[in-house]
Amino acid sequence: xxxxxxxxxxxxxxxxxxxxxxxxxxxxxxxxxxxxxxxxxxxxxxxxxxxxxxxxxxxxxxxxxxxxxxxxxxxxxxxxxxxxxxxxxxxxxxxxxxxxxxxxxxxxxxxxxxxxxxxxxxxxxxxxxxxxxxxxxxxxxxxxxxxxxxxxxxxxxxxxxxxxxxxxxxxxxxxxxxxxxxxxxxxxxxxxxxxxxxxxxxxxxxxxxxxxxxxxxxxxxxxxxxxxxxxxxxxxxxxxxxxxxxxxxxxxxxxxxxxxxxxxxxxxxxxxxxxxxxxxxxxxxxxxxxxxxxxxxxxxxxxxxxxxxxxxxxxxxxxxxxxxxxxxxxxxxxxxxxxxxx
Amino acid sequence: xxxxxxxxxxxxxxxxxxxxxxxxxxxxxxxxxxxxxxxxxxxxxxxxxxxxxxxxxxxxxxxxxxxxxxxxxxxxxxxxxxxxxxxxxxxxxxxxxxxxxxxxxxxxxxxxxxxxxxxxxxxxxxxxxxxxxxxxxxxxxxxxxxxxxxxxxxxxxxxxxxxxxxxxxxxxxxxxxxxxxxxxxxxxxxxxxxxxxxxxxxxxxxxxxxxxxxxxxxxxxxxxxxxxxxxxxxxxxxxxxxxxxxxxxxxxxxxxxxxxxxxxxxxxxxxxxxxxxxxxxxxxxxxxxxxxxxxxxxxxxxxxxxxxxxxxxxxxxxxxxxxxxxxxxxxxxxxxxxxxxx
Numbered sequence: 008x009x010x011x012x013x014x015x016x017x018x019x020x021x022x023x024x025x026x027x028x029x030x031x032x033x034x035x036x037x038x039x040x041x042x043x044x045x046x047x048x049x050x051x052x053x054x055x056x057x058x059x060x061x062x063x064x065x066x067x068x069x070x071x072x073x074x075x076x077x078x079x080x081x082x083x084x085x086x087x088x089x090x091x092x093x094x095x096x097x098x099x100x101x102x103x104x105x106x107x108x109x110x111x112x113x114x115x116x117x118x119x120x121x122x123x124x125x126x127x128x129x130x131x132x133x134x135x136x137x138x139x140x141x142x143x144x145x146x147x148x149x150x151x152x153x154x155x156x157x158x159x160x161x162x163x164x165x166x167x168x169x170x171x172x173x174x175x176x177x178x179x180x181x182x183x184x185x186x187x188x189x190x191x192x193x194x195x196x197x198x199x200x201x202x203x204x205x206x207x208x209x210x211x212x213x214x215x216x217x218x219x220x221x222x223x224x225x226x227x228x229x230x231x232x233x234x235x236x237x238x239x240x241x242x243x244x245x246x247x248x249x250x251x252x253x254x255x256x257x258x259x260x261x262x263x264x265x266x267x268x269x270x271x272x273x274x275x276x277x278x279x280x281x282x283x284x285x286x287x288x289x290x291x292x293x294x295x296x297x298x299x300x301x302x303x304x305x306x307x308x309x310x311x312x313x314x315x316x317x318x319x320x321x322x323x324x325x326x327x328x329x330x331x332x333x334x335x336x337x338x339x340x341x342x343x344x345x346x347x348x349x
Numbered sequence: 350x351x352x353x354x355x356x357x358x359x360x361x362x363x364x365x366x367x368x369x370x371x372x373x374x375x376x377x378x379x380x381x382x383x384x385x386x387x388x389x390x391x392x393x394x395x396x397x398x399x400x401x402x403x404x405x406x407x408x409x410x411x412x413x414x415x416x417x418x419x420x421x422x423x424x425x426x427x428x429x430x431x432x433x434x435x436x437x438x439x440x441x442x443x444x445x446x447x448x449x450x451x452x453x454x455x456x457x458x459x460x461x462x463x464x465x466x467x468x469x470x471x472x473x474x475x476x477x478x479x480x481x482x483x484x485x486x487x488x489x490x491x492x493x494x495x496x497x498x499x500x501x502x503x504x505x506x507x508x509x510x511x512x513x514x515x516x517x518x519x520x521x522x523x524x525x526x527x528x529x530x531x532x533x534x535x536x537x538x539x540x541x542x543x544x545x546x547x548x549x550x551x552x553x554x555x556x557x558x559x560x561x562x563x564x565x566x567x568x569x570x571x572x573x574x575x576x577x578x579x580x581x582x583x584x585x586x587x588x589x590x591x592x593x594x595x596x597x598x599x600x601x602x603x604x605x606x607x608x609x610x611x612x613x614x615x616x617x618x619x620x621x622x623x624x625x626x627x628x629x630x631x632x633x634x635x636x637x638x639x640x641x642x643x644x645x646x647x648x649x650x651x652x653x654x655x656x657x658x659x660x661x662x663x664x665x666x667x668x669x670x671x672x673x674x675x676x677x678x679x680x681x682x683x684x685x686x687x688x689x690x691x
Contacts, residue, residue, distance in 0.1 A: 168506070172514060176676070301644060317505060323665070
C-alpha cells in the first residue's frame with residue numbers, strides 16, 4: 008500500500024515510528040506492507056518518489072529541523088494540493104492542524120484525495136465535525152474508504168469497536184469523557200487545587216494550550232460528539248446544533264459539595280436517540296461514584312455505550328499522545344488493507 | 350448459513366431470540382442470513398430438517414416444557430454425536446453445560462463437528478480451558494473457524510477486540526474481573542454485609558449456585574485466565590499450572606482496613622509475559638481506587654489490557670446473562686459469515 012502523508016507533525020511521526028518498528032509483524036500477521044511515496048508539510052517541506060521514500064531518513068531530517076525538501080531522492084516544493092494531484096499513492100493520511108471552525112485546509116485535501124480515488128484516514132476533527140456526511144458520500148461515490156478512528160479517543164479503538172465488534176447491536180446512547188485536558192483539571196480540583204492552578208499545571212504538562220478555550224469551553228468535546236452523532240447515529244448535526252457548556256464555571260465549593268454527596272463532576276459528551284431524532288450535549292454532569300465513568304481520572308478518556316444486546320459497555324483508554332494517536336491511523340490502515348471497512 | 354444447536358438451554362434460547370429479532374437487520378447490514386437445521390438437547394429433545402426448523406415454534410415448545418422431539422417436521426431421537434454426524438449444517442453452536450474438570454461432553458462434540466468440516470462457536474469454558482490448542486489445530490487442519498467469544502466476559506467483545514481492533518498491538522499483560530458472582534459478593538461486603546449473608550444474597554439473585562465453589566474458590570476465573578493465556582498469548586497452560594486463590598478467606602476486617610487505606614479488594618485474574626514464559630494467576634488483590642478496575646461494582650466484569658501502542662485500555666461490560674451471552678455467539682457468527690476470523 009502506497010501512503011501519502013499530508014502533514015508531518017507529531018502524529019504523523021508517531022505513526023511513522025510504529026510503521027518502521029512493526030514492519031515485519033504487519034506483513035506476517037496482517038498481510039499489510041507499506042511504502043511511503045509522498046510527504047508534504049507546510050512548514051517542514053515536501054518529497055515525492057514513486058519508488059518509495061526512506062522513512063527513517065526523513066524522520067531524521069525532521070528531527071534535525073532540516074527541510075524535507077532537501078531529501079536527495081525526491082525532495083520538491085509541491086504544496087499539499089499539488090502533491091495530492093500528482094502523488095502515486097493508494098491512501099492519504101490527513102494529519103494537518105485541526106480548525107474546528109472551518110475544517111480547512113484539511114477538508115479540501117480530503118476532497119481532492121477522494122476524488123482522485125485515494126482512500127483517506129485522518130485524525131483531524133475539523134472535516135469530520137463539519138462535513139462527515141458529504142465526505143462519506145464522496146468516498147462511496149469513488150469506491151474508496153474514508154476512516155477517522157483517531158478523531159475520537161485517539162487510538163483507543165472506539166469507532167472500530169462500534170463498527171466491527173458491536174456489529175449487530177443497536178446503540179441507543181453514548182456518553183463519555185472525550186477531553187483529557189478538562190478531565191485532568193477536574194481531577195486536580197478534586198484534590199484541592201483551584202481552577203487557575205489546575206489549568207496552569209495542565210499547560211505546564213502540555214495537556215492544555217496557551218489559549219485553552221477549545222478544551223475548557225467544551226469545543227473539542229463538542230466536535231467529537233458531533234462526529235459520533237453523524238457517523239455512528241447517522242445524524243446530520245452541525246456543532247452549532249448542540250448545547251455546549253465547559254468547565255470554567257465550576258467552583259471548588261461545588262466540587263466539595265459533590266464529594267460530600269458521594270458524587271463527582273465530569274465533562275460529559277452525550278449522544279442519544281430521542282424518537283426519530285438524534286440529540287447531543289456537552290456539559291459538566293454529576294456522576295455517582297459507582298458509574299464506570301466516575302473512576303476515570305487524569306487525562307484518560309472513556310465512553311459508555313448503551314446497546315440493546317449487552318446493556319452498557321464501557322471502553323477506557325488514552326485520548327491523546329504521539330504514539331497513541333499514530334496507532335489510530337495504523338488501525339485504519341490495517342482495516343483498509345483487509346478490505347473490512349466497506 | 351445453516352446452524353446446528355448442540356444444547357438448547359438459556360444461552361441457546363437467548364441467541365435464538367436475537368436471531369429472530371434481528372433477522373432482517375443481519376441480512377441487510379451484515380449480509381448474514383441463517384437457517385437452523387438441527388437442534389439437540391439431552392433433556393429437551395432433538396429435531397432435524399435440512400430445509401430448516403421453525404425456530405419460533407421450537408422456542409414455544411421449549412417454553413411450554415414439551416419435548417422438541419415432538420416437533421412435527423423433523424422431531425427425532427438422535428443424541429448429540431448422531432446429530433453432529435448427520436446434520437446438514439455449516440456451523441455448530443456448542444452450548445451444553447460446562448464441566449471445567451473434564452471438558453466433556455462438549456469437547457467430543459467440538460472434535461466431531463470440526464472433523465466433519467463444520468465451523469464451531471461455543472460459550473463452553475471446559476473445552477477451551479483444557480484443549481484450546483488441540484481444537485484450534487483441528488479447526489485449522491479442516492480449514493474451518495473455531496471461535497469462543499462467550500467463554501470470557503459473555504458478549505462483552507473482549508476476544509473480538511483483541512483480534513480485530515487491537516490488531517497490530519503487542520499485549521504484555523491482561524488483568525481483570527472475570528467472575529461477576531465474586532465481584533458482587535465483595536461489593537456487598539464493602540457495604541457492610543458479612544461473607545455468608547452476601548453469598549446468600551448472590552444465591553437468591555441467581556448469581557451463585559447452591560454449591561458455590563466454582564465461583565468463590567476462583568475456579569471459574571481460573572478457567573477464563575487459562576483460555577486467555579492460551580488463545581491470546583499462545584501459551585500451553587493447563588488450569589493446574591496456575592496458582593488460584595478465591596475470596597473465601599477475606600474478612601470484613603480486611604475489607605474495612607482496605608477502605609480506610611483508600612483501596613478495595615478485587616478478585617483479579619491476570620496473565621502476563623515474563624521473558625519467554627507466559628504466567629497467570631487468580632487471587633484477591635488490593636486495588637487503588639483510581640485504577641479503572643476498582644470502580645467496577647456488582648456482577649459486572651472488566652479487563653485491562655496493557656499494550657505497546659496505547660498503554661492501558663480497559664473494557665467494562667456484562668459477564669453473564671441469557672441475552673448477553675447469546676450475543677457472544679452472534680458476534681462469532683457474524684465474524685464467520687464475513688470470513689474475518691481466519
